[in-house]
Amino acid sequence: MSLSSKAWDRFLNLVLRSDVAQINRVEWLTDVLYPFLSITELEQLATEPPHRFLSVKVLNHIANQEIRRHSELLAMGSAGSSLTGCVATWVGIPTELAQYSVNLVLLIQKLAYLYGWDDFYTYGAVTTETRARITFLMGSMLGIREADELLRRACHSYQGQVSITPMRYAGDRSPIDKVIAEISKRLLVLSAKGGITAWVGRKAPLIGVTLGASTSYILVKPSLVRLKVFLRDLVVVCPS
Template sequence: MAGKEIEDPGSYFSAVLVAAAKLPGVRINREAYLRKALSRQCSDEQIKAAIEDTPAAAGIPLDILEKAANDSIKYETAKVSAMSAAAGLPGLVFLPATVPADLAQYLGHMLRISQKLAYLYSWPDLFSGEGDDIDDATEGVLTLFVGVMFGTQSANTAVGKLAEAMAKQVAKKLPQKALTKGFIYPLVKKIATHLGKEMTKQTFARSVSKAIPVVGAVISGGLTFATYRPMAKKLKNHLAGLEITKPTLRVEDIEVVQDHEPSATGYVEQSDGDDDAASR
């Protein structure tokens, strides 16, 4: 796959994302994570309210959320960098096995930090269903989050629009229609195509970095550290500025958000103490 043009980059990205989401330890248990991330600076009552509702509805100050977010980014960056370096050790002869594994674990860590940041900044549970399957709405929102991490402006726009709709309707679930059929869906498809192309470029770069054992490990781990942390910071900063993060917001006992089509003028294009016990 490295260095080759793929026929459908969007489908390729979707397939890798779904595979990464099924890896052990990738799915974050929202309740366990919030309880651990907030335990140092929040009361039991605040933590309970954050879990049952959202951190915003619990009135948790943004500076506490930022501290927890930064701790999680630090933890995940160290973990993914170490794993990337380990994947670089076998050398050129093992490239067909190590590059796909490295890519999957890298995207898996992007999904881990995406979930953690989303839960801190008052997004609903992304994997609330049973089983290994990932539904289309969750795949869509995770695609957008990864797009934000890659610096894709259309992903910033789409995430902002979703947050606006959820803030207005104060819902506990993702807007299924908008993500799978409505006004956000074309952006999700476009972003997935862009990410699929970027992913093949990164796969090629990782192949080159792993060509020499030991040296390849250092280069691979360093490359991961240099890219992962800034990308996670991009997502954190974007989510922190959205309407649903504000501590004054209250979430009603509503199950499904109403999907709103934009008007003609309204649409603008730790260690944090985490461990695998905090993941499904």
């Protein structure tokens, strides 16, 4: 792995070890699917994917609700970062990066679990596989071709059991360095946006807050929708 990839690995490991960034698959699916499934079906979610019991249309509806919720959280977080930037720009930028990263990691897990992936954690522990799944799904969310190709190959090679497919996170055949380089570019754009809105917030707080919230929503939501569509298509093309 390159130096930038190693830095990403340490950063992602730090984010994932926080309780606020982890989703318990069974607990979350049970909570969100309770109105749609019987008690017996809910109990089977421990070993079965949701699309065994629900149509893709219902899964899409739930996914859209989660995308809307996290888009709004990101917009509010960006507004808060702009206010923080009124005090000091160097405080506003890391605040926005932190809330951006946590919200994306949370939504990636929710969408993956909704469309059939198994638990990202081994008895609650963060592993190399955990970081690989988050990284490649984030890469796909951002439209990185190499991440899409890896996930599609896994889908076809393992007959739909994408969730148990080892993701190559290191080695010459892994696209990890390319994917992380592209993710880093997006984070630089976010940092630049955070710096601009924080600077504007120092001059005109109301404008800074409005600019931070609106630009965050516009920049992020299309990527979240893209990931939903990609995961949905994997379910349709490679049903487990």
